[in-house]
Amino acid sequence: MIVDWAVGEEMTSRILAELPYSRPDVIDRPGVYPPSVDSALLSRAVVGELKGAPPNQSVVELCAGSGIASIYAALTGAVVCAVDDRAEAVRAVAANAAANGVDVVAVQADVRVWMPVQPVDLLVANPPYVPAPHDTLDGHAWDAGPDGRAVLNVIVDRAPEILSAEGVLLLVFSDIAGVAEVVDRLATNGLAGSVVDEARLQFGPVTSERAGWLAERGLIEPGQTEERVVVVRAVRAAAV
Ligand SMILES: C[S@@+](CC[C@H](N)C(=O)[O-])C[C@H]1O[C@@H](n2cnc3c(N)ncnc32)[C@H](O)[C@@H]1O
Structure with missing residues (x-):
């Protein structure tokens, strides 16, 4: 199957154009x-999180693409590892x-096993x-498996052992994968999470092709053509 990569290119460009750095x-x-x-x-969430933060924050991007x-x-001055x-x-x-012109340590590893040498200030993923x-x-x-959370669940379960005491987790995913389910699983892991940003967009080619199957499983409404892509921010519940 040929996938049209330029899903939402206009929205992508618009969001990136608002950031205080030239688009890489x-x-x-x-x-x-x-x-x-x-x-x-x-x-956008990463830049927002790091803006005004102390220098040399340790940042890890899982599922980095x-x-x-x-x-x-890295442009904000953080020390960055991409996995x-x-x-x-x-x-x-x-x-x-x-x-x-930036330093990013790139590591080949599966999120199921990767562990940082030291706890991380900011852990982010668009899995x-x-x-x-x-x-x-x-x-x-x-x-990402029948419910869309195969990799999300791994990251949510592993975040407490990867994050520093005051660390922040940023996750991006579609509401088709279940926002409430992810937030509940964060809570089970001692993390308080909520949606801090979102965009509504037309299904891309992969989701469109699966729309019938997704509707049969009750994951979308019959005839639905749009999804909500959300950013969930989470911290340790004790830190809220
Ligand atoms: C949706 S892409 C996101 C890429 C990039 N973070 C972005 O926002 O454009 C998901 C990425 O996760 C990676 N990936 C999938 N399963 C993984 C796993 N178990 N461990 C590490 N990376 C994984 C894929 O290779 C892919 O690069």
Whole structure:
């Protein structure tokens, strides 16, 4: 299946144009998720979080793809590590960071096992979140199990051991994957989370193609063509 990568390109450009940095040059590479609306929302949240923060904040981006959010974090002066399990993504992060004159440590690892050397101030991710029937094509960057939370759940469960005491978690995903379910799981892990940003957009080609199946499973309404992509910010419940 050919995927139209330029989902919501206009909205992506608009969000990134509002940020106080020039849009980083990110080269399109086969097999690497290109900056899209969700990437732009994560980038905006990262810049907002780091604005006015003490220098040298430690930032980790899980499921980094092209590394665009990591590049924005580095532009603010943070010390940044970007993690992805695909070699092509890790190569893209390194090349994109170099092309934009910033340092980002790019690591190839699965979110299920990766651990930082020290607790992290800001942990961010735009993971795969599209619900997928088991027999789907290779959609590693977006397919996330029958409920869309296969990778989200891992990150939510692991965040408490990765974050510093005052650390912040930023997650981007579609409401099709269940906002309440993610917030509830954060609470089970001692984290208080809420939606701090969102964008409403037309389904991209992958979700459109699956709309019938998603409706059959009750994950969307029949005939629905739009989704809400949200940014959830979470901190330790004790820190609220
Ligand atoms: C939706 S893309 C997001 C890319 C980038 N963060 C952005 O915002 O543009 C998801 C990324 O997660 C990576 N990924 C999927 N499963 C992973 C896993 N278990 N561990 C690490 N990375 C994973 C994919 O390779 C892909 O680059």
